[in-house]
Amino acid sequence: MNDLSDILSIIKLSCKKISNIIQNSNPLKLSKLSNEYNLSGDNAKKLDLMANIILTTNLSKCKHIKTIGSEEEPELINTDFKTAPYMICFDPLDGSSNIDVNITTGTIFAVYKYGEDNNIVNGNNIVMAGYCLYGGSTQLIVATDVVNIYQLDTDFKIIIENWTIPNKGTFYSINESNKHIWLDNRNNKFINKLITQKYSARWVGSLVADGHRTLIKGGFFSYPSNDNNIDGKIRLLYEAYPFAYIFKVAGGFSLHEKENISLLDINYPVDCHQKTPIILSSKYEFTIFTN
Numbered sequence: 063m064n065d066l067s068d069i070l071s072i073i074k075l076s077c078k079k080i081s082n083i084i085q086n087s088n089p090l091k092l093s094k095l096s097n098e099y100n101l102s103g104d105n106a107k108k109l110d111l112m113a114n115i116i117l118t119t120n121l122s123k124c125k126h127i128k129t130i131g132s133e134e135e136p137e138l139i140n141t142d143f144k145t146a147p148y149m150i151c152f153d154p155l156d157g158s159s160n161i162d163v164n165i166t167t168g169t170i171f172a173v174y175k176y177g178e179d180n181n182i183v184n185g186n187n188i189v190m191a192g193y194c195l196y197g198g199s200t201q202l203i204v205a206t207d208v209v210n211i212y213q214l215d216t217d218f219k220i221i222i223e224n225w226t227i228p229n230k231g232t233f234y235s236i237n238e239s240n241k242h243i244w245l246d247n248r249n250n251k252f253i254n255k256l257i258t259q260k261y262s263a264r265w266v267g268s269l270v271a272d273g274h275r276t277l278i279k280g281g282f283f284s285y286p287s288n289d290n291n292i293d294g295k296i297r298l299l300y301e302a303y304p305f306a307y308i309f310k311v312a313g314g315f316s317l318h319e320k321e322n323i324s325l326l327d328i329n330y331p332v333d334c335h336q337k338t339p340i341i342l343s344s345k346y347e348f349t350i351f352t353n
């Protein structure tokens with residue numbers, strides 16, 4: 063086993079435990095507010111905290127991991143392994159607003175390798191990223207130099223190897239209730255163009271679900287900046303970077319709407335909970351949006 067397969071084994075063990083909790087608990091109880099607020103100002107739900115405890119407890123014992131970042135932790139956590147080569151950051155339970163209505167939620171993670179100077183420059187330090195989908199089935203999508211898809215039975219078994227995103231889709235995924243306050247005026251014109259090309263809208267409200275549909279079917283996902291979220295809503299370190307990496311490995315694209323560069327090239331954030339606008343896309347829609 064190499065370092066990354068050791069880390070992946072711990073992620074599988076943790077996601078299996080989270081999946082079992084979701085499968086066997088009353089979602090109305092799991093979605094109860096804990097009245098503990100995370101640094102993003104969210105009142106964490108019980109399942110957010112349970113998932114966070116499982117992941118931080120298991121991963122802090124891994125000798126390959128020096129630092130842990132989590133949406134539910136105020137600061138980065140230093141493990142006992144001070145010379146270990148990797149940092150792992152995760153959103154333990156993405157899509158919390160969907161827990162009570164039994165709609166797909168997930169865990170998102172990225173593993174970063176420290177450079178020679180013991181620094182992380184940007185998303186290009188990622189060596190492995192993925193997400194676990196707690197949906198009709200529990201699936202784990204893992205990107206290293208290829209994208210592989212696992213499905214949970216008694217354990218995670220690989221079902222698809224080397225997944226690549228279709229060149230074009232038929233869905234766009236954006237919360238259109240913000241259309242009157244988007245800061246980038248390309249969005250409305252772009253959506254109208256897709257509608258004339260017979261695209262349909264899909265918005266689940268869980269990044270893992272909307273991102274996964276875009277990865278599997280092709281198409282366009284965006285959470286643009288708006289008057290209420292001038293820096294966007296999605297967190298760079300443990301949501302946007304990981305998905306940008308997965309899309310790049312699968313042959314797709316990501317974009318920061320203000321910088322007009324790949325999200326992976328956005329500098330490592332000063333604040334571990336920094337937010338960002340996000341675009342994830344297959345080639346055809348990306349070409350339309352950027353031209």
Ligand code: FBP
Binds near residue numbers: 104158272285
């Ligand atoms: P959390 O649920 O972990 O806070 O993640 C944020 C998120 O739920 C994303 O998963 C999703 O894409 C987005 O917010 C939905 O935002 P909105 O409710 O504004 O459409």
